[in-house]
Amino acid sequence: MFKFKIEYYFRIIIMLLMITTYLPIVYYRLPAYIGSHHLWVIVWAISLLLFNPKILFGKLMLLIYFYALFLWIMLTTAWAQMNEWNITSLWNEIYVIAVGASIITYINRTKDYMGFAKIIRFVLIFILITSVLTIITTIINPMYIRLNFVESFDADMARQIMYSYGAANIFMTVVFTALVPILIYYYKNNHLINYKKWIILILISLCIIVVVRMQVFANILFVLLFTVMAFISAKNRKRTIIILIALSLIVVSIPNNVYVKTLNNLSKNTSNLEEVSFKMTELAVYIEKGGQVNHSDNAVAGRAERFPMLLKVFKNSPFLGCFFQNDITNNGYNPLGGHLYWMNKLAVTGIIGFIFFLSIIIVFLKNELNYMQGNYRYYFILAMLSILSYGIFKNLGSREVWYAYFIIIPGIYYLPLLNKKKEDIIDNNENNK
Numbered sequence: 160m161f162k163f164k165i166e167y168y169f170r171i172i173i174m175l176l177m178i179t180t181y182l183p184i185v186y187y188r189l190p191a192y193i194g195s196h197h198l199w200v201i202v203w204a205i206s207l208l209l210f211n212p213k214i215l216f217g218k219l220m221l222l223i224y225f226y227a228l229f230l231w232i233m234l235t236t237a238w239a240q241m242n243e244w245n246i247t248s249l250w251n252e253i254y255v256i257a258v259g260a261s262i263i264t265y266i267n268r269t270k271d272y273m274g275f276a277k278i279i280r281f282v283l284i285f286i287l288i289t290s291v292l293t294i295i296t297t298i299i300n301p302m303y304i305r306l307n308f309v310e311s312f313d314a315d316m317a318r319q320i321m322y323s324y325g326a327a328n329i330f331m332t333v334v335f336t337a338l339v340p341i342l343i344y345y346y347k348n349n350h351l352i353n354y355k356k357w358i359i360l361i362l363i364s365l366c367i368i369v370v371v372r373m374q375v376f377a378n379i380l381f382v383l384l385f386t387v388m389a390f391i392s393a394k395n396r397k398r399t400i401i402i403l404i405a406l407s408l409i410v411v412s413i414p415n416n417v418y419v420k421t422l423n424n425l426s427k428n429t430s431n432l433e434e435v436s437f438k439m440t441e442l443a444v445y446i447e448k449g450g451q452v453n454h455s456d457n458a459v460a461g462r463a464e465r466f467p468m469l470l471k472v473f474k475n476s477p478f479l480g481c482f483f484q485n486d487i488t489n490n491g492y493n494p495l496g497g498h499l500y501w502m503n504k505l506a507v508t509g510i511i512g513f514i515f516f517l518s519i520i521i522v523f524l525k526n527e528l529n530y531m532q533g534n535y536r537y538y539f540i541l542a543m544l545s546i547l548s549y550g551i552f553k554n555l556g557s558r559e560v561w562y563a564y565f566i567i568i569p570g571i572y573y574l575p576l577l578n579k580k581k582e583d584i585i586d587n588n589e590n591n592k
Contacts, residue, residue, distance in 0.1 A: 165210055170274045172206060173262055174281065175199045177566075180558055181334075182285040184292055184325025196558070200258055207261065217264045219523055223257050226515045233512070238482040244494060245507050248556050255558040259565030260523065267530065272573045279570035280577065283338075287362070289327050290335060290369040296326035297372040304329050304373050305434055327369070330557035332378040333549050335366040337542045337563055339382055341571050342366065343389040344538035351575040376438035377552045385545045392537055399537070419447045462498070462552070469496045473506040480509035500550030520547070527569045535572055542568045 179186045179196035186194040207214050214220070230249055234241060266275045296303055299320055306317035307329070320326070327335075345352055346359040363386075370382045391402050422443035426436045438458060445452055445459040452460040468491075472481045475490035482489055496503045505513045524543060528536060546564050549555060 166269070166271055166274060169206065169210075169265065169269075170271070170278060172199060172203050173278055176203060176258070176262070177278065177282045177285065177562075180562055181282055181289060182325070183289060183322075183327070187322050187325060200254075203258065203261070207265070211265065211269070214261060214265045214268055217268070219260050219264055219519065219526065220257070222515075222519045222522060223253065223260055226512075226519060227253050227257075229512060229515055230508075233479070233483075233508075237479060237484070240489065241482045241507070242489075242494060244497060245503075248497070248554075249508075252556050252561070255561045256519065256565065258558070259562050260519075263523075263527075263565050263569060266570075267526075273576050275570050276573040276576045279567065279574060282567060283571075286331075286334065286338070287365070289325060289331065290365055292324050293326040293331070293369050294365075294372050296320055296324045297369075297374075299324070301372075301374065301431075302433065304375065327373070328557070328559070329373070329375060330555075330559045332370050332373050332375045333546055333555070333560045334563045334567070335370050336378055336382040336385065336549070337545045337568055339363055339366050339386050340389040340538045340541035340545065341568060343386070344535055345574075348534075351578070353578050371432070371435070374432055374434035375553075376435055376442075377549070379435065381545055381549060385541055389538060389541055392534075415446050415449075419443045422446070465493075465496050465499050466502060468493055469499060469502040469506045472496070473502075473509075476509065478509045478511055480507050480512060482507065483509065498552075498554055500553065500555045502551075503554075523565065530569075531572055539568065539572065 176196065176199050179194060179199060186196070188194070192198060230253065234246060234249075266272065300306070300317050303317040303321050303326065306314040307321070321328075342359055342363045345354070346356055346363065349356050349359055367382055367386065370378050387406075388403065391406075392399050422439045426439040426443070429436045429439070441458045445457055445463075472490050472492045475481065476483050481492045492506065496506060504516065508516065528539070531539060543564065546555070546560060546568075555561075
């Protein structure tokens with residue numbers, strides 16, 4: 160009886176952590192002491208210490224502690240001159256990763272997969288609600304996402320609308336994108352969750368629509384790319400690889416002028432999506448001129464310029480980052496590089512710090528794949544890649560993104576348990592497609 164109560168107690172805390180992450184329409188309206196995500200993190204940590212301390216000392220958690228110790232030593236010694244933005248980003252990131260890792264470790268250790276499946280079902284409902292409210296918000300103010308990054312009267316109004324309607328922040332575009340390959344898996348194997356295909360197709364469409372409406376151009380490209388990759392998956396893995404290679408060759412062989420013309424036409428036809436239209440025009444110019452465009456005159460060139468800038472900084476201090484044995488310029492580091500997540504991390508923490516961090520990501524991924532069987536693995540990897548590859552062009556640092564990586568995407572695998580009488584059995588004989 161006691162175990163039963165503890166099990167439900169932990170489910171409630173995880174649910175509260177998810178509500179204060181994926182359901183802004185609720186947590187924006189809760190009193191500060193209840194709606195605070197950090198409060199429930201503290202409750203979660205104390206609960207683990209009291210009732211299940213072994214969770215805090217698993218292999219994955221130890222890797223996180225080791226990386227955190229490395230950061231603390233370097234920040235108090237060799238990286239003393241690191242700028243405030245990077246310091247805050249590094250600590251916030253390891254904080255949310257530790258929470259996400261502890262939750263999935265708890266689930267795997269206690270094997271409460273049925274409870275996990277129930278939580279994930281509710282989280283998907285939260286995300287569905289937030290996506291609808293976000294679409295409504297973009298109709299009222301199509302530029303609310305972009306205005307969140309400036310200080311003006313219009314920006315204040317945009318933020319007020321965002322809070323009032325419970326709309327998603329920019330990082331949720333990554334979550335919506337990551338859900339698409341998984342939803343496509345269940346569209347192909349809908350008998351596992353007992354939903355009609357048209358319902359799942361609506362959910363897929365909703366995820367794509369909300370990404371487009373939020374007008375983050377990189378995410379639009381990613382959601383389209385991973386949608387195609389998920390739909391072309393074949394039973395035979397070799398056939399899937401051949402199809403992907405063939406499509407890649409076709410994309411590469413198409414002349415640049417075709418892309419330029421297509422982008423310009425799309426730009427004209429999407430003028431109601433101001434930011435998307437602008438980025439397509441800028442990309443067309445960048446391709447047409449072979450990248451030989453002044454970074455101050457072209458948005459794409461300005462973004463592309465940050466790669467060689469960070470690479471140069473990395474070369475100046477490759478092993479322990481640009482703030483190690485730095486000069487007054489921090490080895491030439493420019494804070495604008497923070498937009499490129501992976502390249503910035505490599506330049507700031509160096510090869511050693513980068514390897515420490517990457518070990519957490521890889522060990523977790525390999526561990527979760529061991530729990531999964533069947534064709535789901537392919538779609539799971541696609542979803543994870545959609546998250547990680549986003550960091551090539553944008554910043555990944557938010558709990559929405561890392562909870563999706565450590566909790567939501569792995570957890571969706573267990574949804575078929577809700578249709579079974581015994582929670583310890585997952586049908587591995589599904590008609591994989």
